[in-house]
Amino acid sequence: MKISFHGGVEGVTGSCHLLTGIDSEGAEHKILVDCGMFQAEQMCATKNGDQFEFDAKEIEAVFITHPHADHTGRLPKLMKEGFEGSVYMLEPCLGLTKLVLEDAFHIMSEDAKRCGSSVLYELEDLVEVFERTKTVGYHEQVEIAPGFIALFHEAGHVLGSSYISFQDKDKKVIFSGDIGNDEVPILPDTEPISSADVVVCESTYGGRHHEDRSTRVDKLREEIEQVIKDKATLMIPAFSIERTQELLYEIDLILKDVKTSIPIFLDSPMAIKATDLYRHFNHYLKFDANILQEKDRDFFSFPNLRETLSRDESKTINDTPTPKIIIAGSGMMSGGRIMHHLIRYLPDGKNRLLIIGYQAKGTLGRKIYEGAKKVKIFREEVRVNAQVNAIGSFSAHGDTAKLTKWLQPTDGKIPEKIVLVHGDPEAKELFATHLRHNLKTEVLIPRLKEEIEL
Numbered sequence: 332m333k334i335s336f337h338g339g340v341e342g343v344t345g346s347c348h349l350l351t352g353i354d355s356e357g358a359e360h361k362i363l364v365d366c367g368m369f370q371a372e373q374m375c376a377t378k379n380g381d382q383f384e385f386d387a388k389e390i391e392a393v394f395i396t397h398p399h400a401d402h403t404g405r406l407p408k409l410m411k412e413g414f415e416g417s418v419y420m421l422e423p424c425l426g427l428t429k430l431v432l433e434d435a436f437h438i439m440s441e442d443a444k445r446c447g448s449s450v451l452y453e454l455e456d457l458v459e460v461f462e463r464t465k466t467v468g469y470h471e472q473v474e475i476a477p478g479f480i481a482l483f484h485e486a487g488h489v490l491g492s493s494y495i496s497f498q499d500k501d502k503k504v505i506f507s508g509d510i511g512n513d514e515v516p517i518l519p520d521t522e523p524i525s526s527a528d529v530v531v532c533e534s535t536y537g538g539r540h541h542e543d544r545s546t547r548v549d550k551l552r553e554e555i556e557q558v559i560k561d562k563a564t565l566m567i568p569a570f571s572i573e574r575t576q577e578l579l580y581e582i583d584l585i586l587k588d589v590k591t592s593i594p595i596f597l598d599s600p601m602a603i604k605a606t607d608l609y610r611h612f613n614h615y616l617k618f619d620a621n622i623l624q625e626k627d628r629d630f631f632s633f634p635n636l637r638e639t640l641s642r643d644e645s646k647t648i649n650d651t652p653t654p655k656i657i658i659a660g661s662g663m664m665s666g667g668r669i670m671h672h673l674i675r676y677l678p679d680g681k682n683r684l685l686i687i688g689y690q691a692k693g694t695l696g697r698k699i700y701e702g703a704k705k706v707k708i709f710r711e712e713v714r715v716n717a718q719v720n721a722i723g724s725f726s727a728h729g730d731t732a733k734l735t736k737w738l739q740p741t742d743g744k745i746p747e748k749i750v751l752v753h754g755d756p757e758a759k760e761l762f763a764t765h766l767r768h769n770l771k772t773e774v775l776i777p778r779l780k781e782e783i784e785l
């Protein structure tokens with residue numbers, strides 16, 4: 332077996348790993364695990380345009396761990412370069428991937444226009460991704476070739492997310508994809524690994540410790556109670572997949588307790604569509620035991636929730652009297668409908684802004700998070716008088732403790748090699764040192780395009 336790394340090694344985006352396995356006859360087969368895009372403020376300024384370092388025609392199959400763009404975004408480009416095999420993923424993952432890739436296509440086209448570059452792929456390449464996709468279930472064997480088998484396992488990161496194991500003639504390797512946080516109220520726990528020779532593991536929060544769920548819920552409750560008391564507006568910029576659904580679920584539980592009526596607007600077309608998929612595939616989710624006893628409950632919707640899909644519906648939010656809660660994209664305040672709400676509500680000191688996700692350097696979200704008192708939104712100068720707070724643990728990634736526990740198989744020895752990907756350099760170094768010390772095994776940090784022989 333050999334693995335080479337074509338993204339997701341020098342940062343957290345662009346995951347794309349090429350695995351070469353050997354079948355029972357001794358012949359080599361090449362497959363990809365994920366084919367994500369590099370994400371930055373503008374698509375045209377990234378490595379997404381570079382040709383793949385491998386021949387797309389030689390790749391026999393692609394295995395997708397989960398729908399996020401940094402794991403799926405270059406799939407259409409792979410089609411354009413002549414890939415002829417099948418793409419495998421879970422059924423709910425396919426639904427979410429369609430949303431993600433259509434959105435990414437739209438953003439890419441806009442960006443290309445703005446910076447006068449050509450688009451990376453055409454709409455027909457996007458359509459081809461879905462024509463080539465075959466859906467599989469957890470623990471359903473996919474035979475790449477005789478003696479070379481893939482298996483999907485629950486990762487607990489987002490709806491329908493997986494880590495994937497591959498067994499060839501000689502070796503077994505596991506690719507983590509993204510591993511979910513502990514105590515996620517709506518997702519099943521990450522499945523423990525069985526023993527393997529090598530694990531390729533993400534390390535986004537390999538150097539961090541998350542707050543627990545009760546701290547997170549208490550902070551959210553305080554924010555809601557305060558806006559009710561002040562008759563003000565609470566804005567929550569949220570990522571469309573997973574974060575929004577977890578948030579809705581927690582708000583639902585809090586409001587039942589608080590027993591006050593306050594309108595909650597879900598003002599993001601993508602989040603509304605993603606939430607519909609969560610409802611549709613709710614048999615893939617796992618709820619708290621006491622909630623499960625309430626029969627026929629439509630999780631994520633409650634009397635006060637208003638989904639404003641169209642622009643006109645969205646405008647009605649302005650006329651709705653306070654108090655009110657607005658959940659809107661984008662999560663890093665780098666576009667989307669949240670921008671209009673920020674212009675309207677940030678200048679009033681009574682209002683509140685709650686940040687629940689990672690804010691990348693250079694984004695408006697980061698500036699506000701770091702305490703800017705004045706920001707520019709659509710060429711307009713906006714005063715930040717609203718109360719700004721952040722909750723750290725609404726994160727869809729496991730922290731150091733979670734990942735370390737997951738890397739220890741329930742049925743045998745620690746993997747001979749752990750390969751760290753998908754993390755900022757400091758996080759990877761910290762996590763590598765931690766693992767070498769605690770698990771007493773070899774830990775590698777590969778560079779972009781490097782090949783490792785297993």
Ligand SMILES: [Zn+2]
Binds near residue numbers: 509
């Ligand atoms: Zn992810």
